[in-house]
Amino acid sequence: MRPDTWWTQPLLVFLGLGAFIIYSTWAAFQGTHYHFGPYLSPFYSPEIFGDSPHSWFGPKPTWWPGWLLFSPALLILWAPGGLRLTCYYYRGAYYKSFWADPPACAVGEPRKTYLGERSFPLIMQNVHRYFLYLAILFVIVLATDVWKALWFAAPTSGKTSFGLGVGTLVLAVNVYLLGAFTFGCHALRHLIGGFRDQLSKSPASYQAYRCVSCFNRRHMLWAWLSLFWVGFTDLYVRLCSMGVWHDWRIF
């Protein structure tokens, strides 16, 4: 038995992921305070249906069943959630922290049976690349949100003018971190060039492979930074919308 504090890392992962799951679920079910001025919370973007000016197709559709709880976030969060759930880094991390399989390296396990990822349900993890395709679209949408967050409406006339607020920077950092996480994905690294045995025959593919590999080397770091920041971005927009925080305009 390892005499060191092997349980520290899985415990931190458990607390970190647990806190994010609780906060994001709570925030997704709120359905309010998810936009402020030109800012839109990343938990609610793209807003396919909803009451804010950011909505693509207007308010909640009439055909939506009355008994089913509605929030614009619930329509979309499954996609980035699926990316993280099936991500190679997170898989290794939550198998240890949430399922003790194993609890940590060279630490014994509480159960004898083991199926791994070769049969149902964990064979479904192989769907990861499909969530990647969706996540790339989300990064593009969130980047357009940053552009929109540069245009502020005058309180009286409603006329928009170019500007920069702290919230714009918060949204921009969010896109950068989510991009670094998404474009360092192991599946993308494979699809962009890793599948080739002779990368030298496709110079563009080779350069793209090197670029993705560069992000991929710090995939764990990007995973955690982007997770924290996307939650913080929602919190920032939420607290500004609630009047708790004041969004400072830089110019």
Next chain:
Amino acid sequence: MSAAIFRIWRGDAKGGAFEDYTTDVSEGMVVLDAVHEIQAKQANDLACRWNCKAGKCGSCSAEVNGMPKLMCMSRLSDLPLEKPVTIEPMKAFPIQKDLITDVSWNYRVKKKIRKFNPRPPDAADGTWRIAQEDIDRVQEFRKCIECFLCQDVCHVLRDHRKHDEFIGPRFLIYTAALEMHPLDTEDRLEELRKAHGIGYCNITKCCTKVCPENIQITDNGIIPLKERVVDDHYDPLGWIWKKLKR
């Protein structure tokens, strides 16, 4: 010079127990030095496999304070010597005597993997030309010294004893070195998925953590192989894309 207690597992396949030995330690010593000191002065019959004492032969693999390590690369100054240092044989393999295990299962596994099969020579001198960027990936895996620490730490072998269904991280990167080789023509993906059990790997990265050669076993070897298996078996859009490209 100070003294430290080393709790060493003594026994054979029938059973055994830990025994405590106190020995002097000095600056620069590694665990293997302490084992040799004990072997020379207190327990002449202590069995321990070693060779180069430089982290290159992969012989002195054992578990130091519960973690798979090369004894020759484990500095005493990195260990908490105020408590006994436990040294025991690798858990994933059958014990022969004291710190020695029978690792011959690994050699049998290696024989099962389809061998390198190069394409016909295509250079004018009857040989091949390989671009450096094509061989760089494979070179990393060739650093492996076959210490089998990665096999030992892998919970699929260590705890779940899937030796008959899973080849382990060492042979997954061995397969990766062949599969990604720019000259190789064999296809090992179906074997990887079925007989070699790549799906058992749940990416704990423990193999990477213990590798004394710092090979990125999981990120550069196992996951790329898993993705190649996905290409062939779990990606319907990919199949359509490939058909359209033809």
